[in-house]
Ligand SMILES: [Zn+2]
């Protein structure tokens with residue numbers, strides 16, 4: 280994620296800001312320019328307020344309708360059709376926000392989803408809604424469990440372009456309980472989005488793009504019965520040596536899960552590297568003899584380049600970030616080890632995202 284700056288006063292801004300603390304300007308994100316912008320009110324229309332964005336002079340904008348729910352700070356061009364932004368227009372079902380706890384859970388979910396879309400747009404991945412393309416489009420359902428102890432429970436997952444996120448995943452205590460019960464080192468809303476969108480892009484960039492053979496060579500046979508694989512995984516767990524070729528234990532369940540887990544890690548890696556670059560973070564441990572723990576992120580990890588370049592920075596950076604977390608008594612920021620086969624799978628994802636990347 281980039282760092283941003285208020286065009287009116289120079290204050291450093293973050294992606295979720297809606298008001299400049301220094302100069303008081305209203306703020307919003309302008310996806311077409313990949314920047315936060317200070318806003319000035321131009322006028323009112325029946326469709327709502329129209330704003331000038333200091334980052335894009337000469338154009339007029341509206342705020343996404345979801346700004347009214349406190350779930351979005353993205354802009355739409357004033358004369359564009361629709362009332363929802365590039366990110367929110369993919370929503371199919373939102374929770375009943377007349378209940379405060381649903382509204383709060385949905386807010387947390389949306390801020391994670393907006394970070395997902397920041398990355399998808401930066402990677403220039405194809406995005407269509409299900410209204411635009413019923414078969415291949417993307418939509419989201421954010422669902423609360425039905426009331427009562429015996430009602431059906433909502434499962435987070437992906438099915439043919441429809442991503443469902445269970446509202447209870449936004450409850451920190453519930454999510455932590457699931458994380459411990461499933462023996463996972465890491466469980467976040469952003470992680471769920473990056474995993475589920477991996478299933479969506481397997482459909483688009485592997486299956487639809489004729490890359491099944493190449494994908495199977497690395498991730499294994501995806502035609503194995505998913506239901507049986509799931510049952511086996513919950514009965515027997517992951518093989519003891521999973522670390523030697525998988526990024527997580529869950530990735531061993533089925534080739535589809537291996538791909539989605541790997542895809543999520545690719546997004547973790549790229550976006551965290553961009554944040555490091557935004558802060559000009561570099562590492563050069565004083566006690567190190569050689570330079571293998573030296574890293575500086577003096578490139579744009581979202582743009583086309585050799586995958587090795589990302590890895591060479593990522594490895595030393597995660598050692599430093601994990602050490603910082605341990606100094607605060609926190610779990611590791613990146614509690615994973617990337618084996619050579621896992622890196623080869625990540626390189627495959629890099630190749631799907633950047634078909635013209637040098638090898
Ligand atoms: Zn300002």
Ligand SMILES: [Zn+2]
Nearest residue numbers: 343351364367
């Ligand atoms: Zn929006």
